[in-house]
């Protein structure tokens with residue numbers, strides 16, 4: 001079957017290239033839930049197994065890079081993938097493999113979430129893979145979505161204020177991605193009470209502001225935000241609309257889970273709006 005063809009009767013298809021979170025809150029599990037919630041059929045290539053729950057990452061078992069390639073090619077050779085999201089890439093070899101696919105033009109509407117460290121503090125990317133992101137993968141990203149800490153690593157400098165967050169978005173765009181969102185879930189000092197993301201698009205910075213939801217259930221918020229952007233791109237939204245709608249989606253998902261007590265650590269999100277609709281079961 002021709003992977004580029006998609007009948008009008010079919011749902012849009014998106015692919016996530018990311019790690020598995022056994023706890024179900026982040027990684028491919030969050031990505032596939034987000035795709036489904038936004039009306040997109042999700043395919044996946046698993047870059048690593050993690051033994052993880054809401055409180056800790058207990059172990060990481062990366063996939064050999066050639067097998068990541070085999071998964072991605074199996075999907076691309078068969079399904080009409082309209083957008084791709086990358087998350088935890090784990091090793092320098094996997095970053096190189098994904099960058100090679102992107103350079104060959106095989107990853108449409110590529111959203112890169114440069115996952116490096118979990119909120120529980122565990123490394124999810126080999127340190128020597130950080131340079132490869134900058135040199136090999138970022139030039140092919142359509143949208144880049146670092147959190148503040150990841151933006152600091154990619155640029156090699158501290159980001160402590162909103163002005164610095166805005167400058168970071170511009171400087172990251174200069175590395176190649178057409179659009180950059182520097183996420184503010186881990187707030188800079190001058191935006192208390194708010195989650196302020198900075199969107200760099202078409203040469204200008206814009207702030208996407210929302211009230212900060214208190215309660216601490218935000219495990220997988222970065223994964224789900226990037227997946228929402230990819231899903232909305234797969235549905236044909238222009239980039240700026242996709243990012244704005246993804247911000248609204250993630251706020252609702254975080255707020256919906258604010259009263260949940262799933263797990264002893266940072267709990268997962270309400271991807272399907274269960275808190276505001278009929279309760280499951």
Ligand SMILES: Nc1ncnc2c1ncn2[C@@H]1O[C@H](COP(=O)(O)OP(=O)(O)O)[C@@H](O)[C@H]1O
Nearest residue numbers: 147183184185186195211212213218221222225
């Ligand atoms: N407590 C919160 N209240 C509202 N929005 C939040 C909160 N935490 C994160 N967000 C939003 O969720 C998205 C993911 O951000 P962030 O948590 O910084 O990413 P990551 O999970 O990669 O660290 C962003 O749009 C951010 O503004």
Ligand SMILES: Cc1ncc(COP(=O)(O)OP(=O)(O)O)c(N)n1
Nearest residue numbers: 019026027118119219220221222223
């Ligand atoms: C397998 C896996 N991938 C990514 C993450 C990080 O998730 P993210 O949404 O970026 O942030 P936190 O949930 O860690 O705040 C992960 N933990 N596991």
